[in-house]
Amino acid sequence: xxxxxxxxxxxxxxxxxxxxxxxxxxxxxxxxxxxxxxxxxxxxxxxxxxxxxxxxxxxxxxxxxxxxxxxxxxxxxxxxxxxxxxxxxxxxxxxxxxxxxxxxxxxxxxxxxxxxxxxxxxxxxxxxxxxxxxxxxxxxxxxxxxxxxxxxxxxxxxxxxxxxxxxxxxxxxxxxxxxxxxxxxxxxxxxxxxxxxxxxxxxxxxxxxxxxxxxxxxxxxxxxxxxxxxxxxxxxxxxxxxxxxxxxxxxxxxxxxxxxxxxxxxxxxxxxxxxxxxxxxxxxxxxxxxxxxxxxxxxxxxxxxxxxxxxxxxxxxxxxxxxxxxxxxxxxxxxxxxxxxxxxxxxxxxxxxxxxxxx
Numbered sequence: 001x002x003x004x005x006x007x008x009x010x011x012x013x014x015x016x017x018x019x020x021x022x023x024x025x026x027x028x029x030x031x032x033x034x035x036x037x038x039x040x041x042x043x044x045x046x047x048x049x050x051x052x053x054x055x056x057x058x059x060x061x062x063x064x065x066x067x068x069x070x071x072x073x074x075x076x077x078x079x080x081x082x083x084x085x086x087x088x089x090x091x092x093x094x095x096x097x098x099x100x101x102x103x104x105x106x107x108x109x110x111x112x113x114x115x116x117x118x119x120x121x122x123x124x125x126x127x128x129x130x131x132x133x134x135x136x137x138x139x140x141x142x143x144x145x146x147x148x149x150x151x152x153x154x155x156x157x158x159x160x161x162x163x164x165x166x167x168x169x170x171x172x173x174x175x176x177x178x179x180x181x182x183x184x185x186x187x188x189x190x191x192x193x194x195x196x197x198x199x200x201x202x203x204x205x206x207x208x209x210x211x212x213x214x215x216x217x218x219x220x221x222x223x224x225x226x227x228x229x230x231x232x233x234x235x236x237x238x239x240x241x242x243x244x245x246x247x248x249x250x251x252x253x254x255x256x257x258x259x260x261x262x263x264x265x266x267x268x269x270x271x272x273x274x275x276x277x278x279x280x281x282x283x284x285x286x287x288x289x290x291x292x293x294x295x296x297x298x299x300x301x302x303x304x305x306x307x308x309x310x311x312x313x314x315x316x317x318x319x320x321x322x323x324x325x326x327x328x329x330x331x332x333x334x335x336x337x338x339x340x341x342x343x344x345x346x347x348x349x350x351x352x353x354x355x356x357x358x359x
Contacts, residue, residue: 146269149333152358156351170351182206185262199224203262213270219260230285245286269334292316301327301338304354308337
């Protein structure tokens with residue numbers, strides 16, 4: 001076993017050898033040449049050169065933002081129709097002043113043309129309305145002398161539609177006593193029609209017979225029930241007519257030749273001599289209207305009493321009125337043997353004579 005002194009000597013050599021090895025690693029190993037020791041070369045100094053930066057790669061342009069879509073103009077909406085103007089003020093219930101009758105005449109002897117009256121003079125609630133004529137004309141020749149019977153009782157069958165459906169019956173009674181006349185016309189529904197139309201349609205007229213024809217004084221029409229009654233009262237001394245319907249009364253001018261809703265049937269023969277067309281003024285309790293009547297021609301009508309020769313007349317319809325046609329029998333005092341009514345909506349109602357008692 002080695003002595004402690006020898007052990008310390010060995011440890012010192014180990015330490016020296018380890019230190020030498022570390023220095024060689026740090027300083028480097030010298031190059032050896034045969035016969036001499038070469039000094040180590042000085043290390044090459046490091047140099048750094050600043051080169052200009054490489055050109056940057058081109059940056060792609062930023063995408064353009066999407067263009068905003070043009071705003072679409074809203075489609076114009078159709079303009080709403082302007083509200084209808086308010087209806088004209090109704091005529092007051094008190095009597096209307098009568099205009100003074102013109103005296104001047106033209107070269108033909110006719111009275112001057114009167115201005116048209118306002119056709120909208122209607123009382124609220126279907127009250128009387130005035131629709132005065134556009135002209136005041138007197139016949140160039142005196143009317144023909146028409147013989148009138150003392151009495152006549154006529155009966156008709158009432159036909160509805162163009163299929164010949166029997167809807168009821170009608171009677172027409174005429175009476176003449178001296179210069180006074182009276183007319184009573186009644187239309188009644190029958191059969192299944194009675195379920196939809198109740199009551200009667202009554203027309204009554206009273207007045208005088210003059211050389212110019214009929215001059216009505218009182219007229220009454222009743223539709224169904226008693227409360228649906230209209231009247232027209234004629235005042236020939238003051239040339240006025242008073243219309244009454246539904247509790248409303250209005251007074252208007254009565255021009256020469258004015259008729260009521262049933263007397264016009266007997267006035268037509270006095271007017272046919274004026275020509276193929278002539279005016280006719282009618283008051284029916286609700287309104288006064290001027291109609292234009294046309295002479296269609298001569299025709300034969302098939303009735304329950306046989307074939308009858310007639311003169312066919314037609315009331316020319318306006319936009320707001322119905323068409324009325326009448327066939328008068330010259331051999332039967334020009335009494336009506338056929339009456340045809342066609343309303344504004346196309347509904348058709350016809351009366352055809354079935355029997356006649358005349359004297």
